[in-house]
Amino acid sequence: MRERWARRxxxxxxxxxxxxxxxxxATYNAGTATIAAEPMLPVPPAAAPGDAERVARGREVYASLDCATCHSIAGEGSPRSPLDGVGSRMERPEIRAWTLGEDSVAEDLSPRALRSKRGYRELDGDDVDALVSYLASLTD
Known part of the structure; x- marks a missing residue:
């Protein structure tokens, strides 16, 4: 009898x-939308005509690096670390430091994020500059 109750x-x-x-x-993942292969990310209207190409290239770099697996812009991507308005909160050098996981921000990043971001240091300098321009153009 005890064995039966123990099994139950x-x-x-x-x-x-x-x-x-x-x-x-289900609760934790309720806000996570399925990430599309090519998310429609906004190109902010505040970009100057000369910067429009660089911002557009930065948007392409953002998409090609699958940044939306960890970040979101305009509700597209992972809601854990939204980048909306990052251009209003940070200057370009600070955005670059966070993007590349530089030593000045290393203490504020998880080891996994730091490894991932340090991999971006191998990117072409123009791609990094374009990505920083795109992120800096994301203002409220």
Whole structure:
């Protein structure tokens, strides 16, 4: 008899763990939208005509690096780290430091994010500048 109750208790406990895990996952991922292969990211209207090409190139770099897996712009991508208005909050050198995971911001990044961002140091300098221009153009 005790063995039967022990099995039932184990089965109920296992079921509850699975239900709570599924509920937590559903709650945690509720705001996460499916990331499209080519997200439609905004090109801010505030960009000067001379900068429009650089901003457009930065938008392409953002998409090609799959930045939307960790960041979002205008609701597209991962809601964990939105970049909306980053151009209003940071100057270009600071945006560059965060983008490349420079030593000045290394303490504020997780080890995983730091490894990922330091990989961007191998990018062509023009691509990095274009990406920084695009991010700097994202104002409120």
């Amino acid at each position: 208790l184990a089965w109920i406990t296992c079921s509850l763990v699975l239900v709570f895990t599924a509920a937590f996952a």
